[in-house]
Amino acid sequence: MLKTNFLGVELASPLMNASGVHCMSIEELEELANSQAGAFITKTATQLEREGNSKPRYYDTKLGSINSMGLPNKGLDYYLNYVIERQQQGTQLQFLSVTEMSYEENINLLSKIQRSGYQGVTEFNLSCPNVPGKPQIAYDFELTKKLLSEVFTFFTKPLGVKLPPYFDIAHFDEMATILNKFPLTYVNSVNSIGNGLCINIDKEQVVIKPKGGFGGLGGEYIKPTALANVRAFRERLNPNIKIIGTGGVINGKDVFEHILCGADLVQVGTTLHKEGVDVFTRLNEELKVIMKEKGYTSLEQFRGRLKIIE
């Protein structure tokens, strides 16, 4: 009922974790692999291990979360060896998230993956808002076009891009025009809404240490923005480019709405952080109940079918 085909691989569920949540260590990744998620993705890896920003750098609020992790990770080799190992054991579909701090380093990182034995999907994170002094790549249209142009002169494996949220129709148009030039496997919208600010009123203080308390927002705050980005790119992108919807998933209704907007897969971040991997069991069940109530027996019957008001 929830089966989903992605890159020719049949998944039992359209759900997976959002990169960064519950995916830093092999132990966490194994928990995801053994959960009711259809697939999983690694924490965004840089070439070398990174400490990330000072703590506290993550805070759960009533309506979601704010984080300024700063890309802490165990380095590319840790994750690349893990996914290659699992590939050799027969895992058919895997997602490896990567990014680097400069244009050259990004090219070198993707070149290394191209030369490796990894055959799974690479998610190129163009949207981390939390590395001080590093603007989000995908808010620079020329840079994004230049970078993807060079990447696709040598990268022949499945590649997706993780995008920040856009808030202007002209930006949807411009970004989609750029992305349609490339043989991308998918676009993942959205990363956290960058540089929000949450306050502890009792202490009259910010709640996270990095960047004076500025951090990426997740959870209920961002669902309308996430749905709009999924819908906007689905309407504009070449149908061969799939869409992964991320942002604001609290219950099965939110999963349904992401798929209605056109999402092929749906990622869960903040709610996974709050609830643990059992969240996938709950969301799968809740989605099935909604589908039954509406008379749907497959996701294809309603994927992308959001109606406007004529």
Ligand SMILES: O=C1NC(=O)NC(C(=O)O)N1
């Ligand atoms: O791309 C990212 N998005 C986030 O919201 N946080 C992480 C991070 O800060 O590492 N990276």
